[in-house]
Amino acid sequence: MLVRLLYASRAASPLTPAVLDSILAQSRANNPRAGITGILCHSDDLFIQVLEGGRDVVCRLYNTIVRDSLHAEVCILSFEEIRERRFGGWTMGQVNIAKVNPTLLLKYSERAALDPFICSGQASMALLEELIATASVVSRGS
């Protein structure tokens, strides 16, 4: 059975390229084995990640991620059973929100800035789906 989980968190310290690279390297090493797909969207101080896959492996990975000291205030925005994947092309795609067209952010938020903590989970998910549709995901990951 497939599920899709979306969460947001705050980076423990301003995100550096080295930290981001290490997260993506771990994701790309581990996720294919577990059949997990998704994307990681980030700014200097925020993460939003969607994880898709079997319920047991997604929950297990989420529990690992929650305990990672690289971030805090991890908040589940949505969790649903799904019939099919929407992010199946990415072992862990990556989007730097600073590079996203502000008009797209404004479409789903009160201001042209990413703040998943005040948006509905539905709006954040719609934004991520539009990011993959508009090819804003910079790396496919496999």
Ligand SMILES: Cc1cc2nc3c(=O)[nH]c(=O)nc-3n(C[C@H](O)[C@H](O)[C@H](O)COP(=O)(O)O)c2cc1C
């Ligand atoms: C925001 C964020 C997203 C992460 N996403 C993943 C992921 O998709 N897959 C993964 O294996 N690890 C991810 N990690 C890293 C895990 O917390 C953990 O360090 C890693 O799974 C341990 O891998 P290892 O057992 O191969 O050392 C993420 C960490 C953070 C902070």
